[in-house]
Amino acid sequence: MPLVLTLLVLAALALAVVAVVIARRGGRWPTLLMRPRRPRKLIWVPTVQHRELPPPQEDPVVGWARPQADAWRPGQPPLADQPLNPGLRTQLDGYALGRAKRVLEAPNLLEHAAADAESWPSVEQAVNETLALAESKGTVFADRALLTRALALCAAQGVLIAEWRQLEDGRTAWDGEVAQVRASDAFTIQRVGEAMLRRLLPDLFAGIQRRPPDLEPGLLVSYCTAVAFYLRLHGSPPSAFRREVAVAG
Incomplete structure (x- = not known):
């Protein structure tokens, strides 16, 4: 008799479990053969580093004087002498990261600069001034042609940043010999x-045989980019901008 009661209790518990399962499945009887689940599509969501960040709420106009070799410090924070809010600095730097990425990925940049009669003189002058700076400090070149080509690419990137500024703001305004640019340009030049x-x-190591201890390779790279940026600001806006103005007029 106790065995029968035990079996009845177990059967009642089993029925209760089945009833709960049926209730949770909306009244449908559970099947032994479950339908295979379709594999979920993995949708790639870009991280912050891959997104094109929106422009900062404020991109103030700043003066950009001709870079001085003795005062140029590639590791110094951009616009360290400017009273910029720390939050704004973060926005400007984030925006500059996206712009720098597009500058670095620009295809055939050196070839395009060489074919542009207005851009190439700025590239040549920036490279020559950078090489002259290195020689004045006692640098001995091992492969001048290799070093020249590397610096020419840096100069072409500086020209592109300047033309980008002119595409957005038009012809550069000047206060004497100081160009009026945007704060984000300084951050972009540093990131590039x-x-x-x-x-x-x-x-750089293959092109330089010997250099003085106080001349870091990073100075040549960033100085060449900054000089080319400054030189190109003297010119007219790129032709794409002029065509847009002509069509709009």
């Missing part, structure tokens, strides 16, 4: 210089 230093280190 940092990335190009890592990319060009093999060429």
